[in-house]
Amino acid sequence: MNQLAHPTIRKFDAIIVGAGGAGLRAAIQLSESGLKTAVISKVFPTRSHTVAAQGGVAASLGNSEEDSWQWHMYDTVKGSDWLGDQDAIEFMCRKANEVVVELEHYGMPFDRLENGKIYQRPFGGHMSNFGEKPVRRACAAADRTGHAMLHAMYQRNVRANTQFFVEWMALDLIRDIDGQVLGVTAMEMETGEVVIFQAKATLFATGGAGRIYYSSTNAFINTGDGLGMAARAGIPLEDMEFWQFHPTGVAGAGVLITEGVRGEGGILRNSTGERFMERYAPNAKDLASRDVVSRAMATEIKEGRGCGPDKDYLLLDLTHLDPKTIMQRLPGIREISLQFAGTDPIKESIPVVPTCHYMMGGIPTNYHGQVVVTKDGRHDAVVPGFYAAGECACASVHGANRLGTNSLLDLLVFGKSAGESMVSDIKAMPAAHKELPQDGSDLARSRLARLENQQSGANVHEVQLAMRRVMQDHCGVFRFPDMLAQGVTKILEVEKQVMVTEIRDKSQVFNTARLEALELDNLIEVAKATMVSAEARRESRGAQAREDFPDRDDANWLKHTLWHREGNRLDFKPVQMKPLSVDSIELKKRVY
Amino acid sequence: MTDAARLNRLRWHSRRGLLELDLVLERFWLRHGETLDEGQAEALEQVLALEENDLWDIICARQGIGDSRLQGMIELLREP
Numbered sequence: 001m002n003q004l005a006h007p008t009i010r011k012f013d014a015i016i017v018g019a020g021g022a023g024l025r026a027a028i029q030l031s032e033s034g035l036k037t038a039v040i041s042k043v044f045p046t047r048s049h050t051v052a053a054q055g056g057v058a059a060s061l062g063n064s065e066e067d068s069w070q071w072h073m074y075d076t077v078k079g080s081d082w083l084g085d086q087d088a089i090e091f092m093c094r095k096a097n098e099v100v101v102e103l104e105h106y107g108m109p110f111d112r113l114e115n116g117k118i119y120q121r122p123f124g125g126h127m128s129n130f131g132e133k134p135v136r137r138a139c140a141a142a143d144r145t146g147h148a149m150l151h152a153m154y155q156r157n158v159r160a161n162t163q164f165f166v167e168w169m170a171l172d173l174i175r176d177i178d179g180q181v182l183g184v185t186a187m188e189m190e191t192g193e194v195v196i197f198q199a200k201a202t203l204f205a206t207g208g209a210g211r212i213y214y215s216s217t218n219a220f221i222n223t224g225d226g227l228g229m230a231a232r233a234g235i236p237l238e239d240m241e242f243w244q245f246h247p248t249g250v251a252g253a254g255v256l257i258t259e260g261v262r263g264e265g266g267i268l269r270n271s272t273g274e275r276f277m278e279r280y281a282p283n284a285k286d287l288a289s290r291d292v293v294s295r296a297m298a299t300e301i302k303e304g305r306g307c308g309p310d311k312d313y314l315l316l317d318l319t320h321l322d323p324k325t326i327m328q329r330l331p332g333i334r335e336i337s338l339q340f341a342g343t344d345p346i347k348e349s350i351p352v353v354p355t356c357h358y359m360m361g362g363i364p365t366n367y368h369g370q371v372v373v374t375k376d377g378r379h380d381a382v383v384p385g386f387y388a389a390g391e392c393a394c395a396s397v398h399g400a401n402r403l404g405t406n407s408l409l410d411l412l413v414f415g416k417s418a419g420e421s422m423v424s425d426i427k428a429m430p431a432a433h434k435e436l437p438q439d440g441s442d443l444a445r446s447r448l449a450r451l452e453n454q455q456s457g458a459n460v461h462e463v464q465l466a467m468r469r470v471m472q473d474h475c476g477v478f479r480f481p482d483m484l485a486q487g488v489t490k491i492l493e494v495e496k497q498v499m500v501t502e503i504r505d506k507s508q509v510f511n512t513a514r515l516e517a518l519e520l521d522n523l524i525e526v527a528k529a530t531m532v533s534a535e536a537r538r539e540s541r542g543a544q545a546r547e548d549f550p551d552r553d554d555a556n557w558l559k560h561t562l563w564h565r566e567g568n569r570l571d572f573k574p575v576q577m578k579p580l581s582v583d584s585i586e587l588k589k590r591v592y
Numbered sequence: 593m594t595d596a597a598r599l600n601r602l603r604w605h606s607r608r609g610l611l612e613l614d615l616v617l618e619r620f621w622l623r624h625g626e627t628l629d630e631g632q633a634e635a636l637e638q639v640l641a642l643e644e645n646d647l648w649d650i651i652c653a654r655q656g657i658g659d660s661r662l663q664g665m666i667e668l669l670r671e672p
Contacts, residue, residue, distance in 0.1 A: 042607070043607055043608075043609070046609075046643070046644075047607075047608055047609040047644060048609055049609050050609070051609035051610060051644045051645070052609060052610050052611070052644075144645055147643070147644065147645055167604070189604060190601070216611075217611055218611065219607075219608060219609055219610060219611045219613075219614050220607055220608075220611075220614045220618075221607055221608075221609070253611075253615055254611055255611055255612055255615070332652070335652045336612070338672050339612075339615075339616065339651075339652075339672055340612075340615060342672055507596065507597070507600070509597035509600055509601070510597060510600035510601040510603070510604045511600060512600060512603050512604055515604070
């Protein structure tokens with residue numbers, strides 16, 4: 001691997017890592033400004049995980065009935081359980097109409113009303129008049145909103161001459177002695193060649209990291225690469241204890257069984273056959289809200305009433321329903337159950353488990369998409385040259401819990417604002433690139449060399465499975481103090497195994513074994529950050545539900561966690577309660 | 593590109609944006625990865641070039657696949 005000693009250097013004005021919604025939106029901004037822009041992606045852009053988003057994108061267009069960004073802002077702050085930063089939330093909700101209309105002009109085939117305006121549908125948590133009654137705010141393109149969005153933005157980028165490096169994996173961030181970010185090292189999968197991408201501005205838009213959990217709705221590519229790279233480069237990770245879970249993913253697979261199944265009469269049962277939701281929610285029973293159902297399921301499993309040889313899942317029973325109902329109203333569910341659970345729901349129950357869906361935390365940014373850290377007592381010190389947007393970033397608009405359809409809005413608004421910041425920051429810089437540090441590629445190089453030379457090491461798949469099990473068992477949807485404390489010890493033991501992973505295949509062309517080992521290096525950083533932050537936060541807020549501290553504790557915990565890789569330690573920063581132009585949305589109990 | 597390299601590339605192209613497809617393809621490689629012949633590799637390459645939602649709809653039989661030569665590959669992917 002002599003080539004590693006003197007890697008090729010490619011220079012751009014801007015580089016973007018990740019070609020999902022946030023990366024593509026930022027790239028439009030940069031390329032259309034005439035800047036030389038490269039986008040690096042593990043997979044072809046339209047195969048990014050944004051493609052899985054079905055629900056829609058929130059914008060208070062008011063096409064069907066009165067709506068306003070202030071009401072949307074209120075719903076978002078309330079959804080976040082008051083942990084979201086109100087300046088960023090105001091910014092996002094005010095910008096929503098603009099970015100949705102822009103997207104329409106890029107050719108996004110939104111569903112339409114008869115009068116030609118964008119059709120809007122109701123969605124959980126979307127309310128008018130500060131929480132009074134439901135409002136139609138979600139804009140969608142049938143059930144393919146994410147897919148259509150990626151296509152529209154990819155085409156726009158092709159037109160704007162964005163340069164795509166598809167099937168490249170970014171390895172590590174390059175920072176100089178002043179802390180300025182000067183690009184990344186990346187590996188071309190087809191050749192195994194390692195190249196330095198030098199840039200005046202670097203954006204991470206690498207998406208989520210749901211693969212840290214055993215049960216996850218996330219595609220296999222969601223390995224938190226941006227978070228791993230940021231953590232290794234000394235950037236803290238914010239609010240990593242907050243992960244949104246869905247109560248019913250197929251056990252062992254993660255594929256979602258929609259809430260509609262319980263709406264049609266599906267019943268959750270434990271190992272004794274008991275309809276346990278009657279004990280937890282006597283009125284709503286199986287139709288109680290997501291968090292109530294998820295907590296009840298986690299409690300049943302923890303108390304030994306789970307099903308199967310490991311007592312680690314519950315059963316969703318549809319067998320009492322008329323087969324016609326299942327065939328006609330829930331055909332997709334039957335297919336999912338046949339494919340991934342190996343059961344026909346007409347005859348047998350579906351094994352289900354609370355399943356990780358979305359990461360609220362991430363790389364700390366301001367609402368301009370600039371990465372910020374704590375310096376000289378201030379919490380908003382910009383890291384020069386470094387930006388983040390989309391699920392990998394924490395602006396923080398989702399706080400402790402994300403409002404439905406705000407994820408697509410997040411990537412449009414903050415993809416755009418990060419792109420705008422990059423354009424203006426680059427224009428203010430000298431024409432020549434800043435000199436790269438001598439040791440710029442050392443970190444990536446040493447990781448590859450370690451992997452190349454490791455002997456008698458650990459199997460990547462086994463270590464990955466151990467990590468996912470520890471996260472699921474110890475830091476799932478409902479959190480118990482003893483399990484969290486053990487979880488911290490266990491995840492550090494898993495980390496020791498990650499440090500000695502070994503691959504047998506040393507070939508250069510599309511070596512998936514090497515790629516998976518490199519991805520695991522990133523996942524473990526996310527897993528540690530999540531476990532340590534969850535153990536430390538002694539309250540329940542939004543998606544963090546603790547058995548020992550069942551209530552929100554604003555006196556002690558109205559603050560963001562910041563996890564640092566060095567020393568595996570936490571510090572904190574205050575929540576921004578002051579919006580940009582309107583009055584603060586005052587604290588109150590979050591009830592629906 | 594060697595045969596091994598070509599197969600490795602197909603394995604990477606089996607990483608998708610939808611979890612459903614990841615799982616179907618992971619199962620396929622476990623069952624058939626060692627015995628894939630030239631014709632099947634060719635068919636898989638074409639199937640993997642399909643869009644995410646289209647491929648999932650085809651596997652679920654909600655949509656047909658235009659090219660009948662690929663039907664055999666779809667059947668293999670569909671095996672529960």
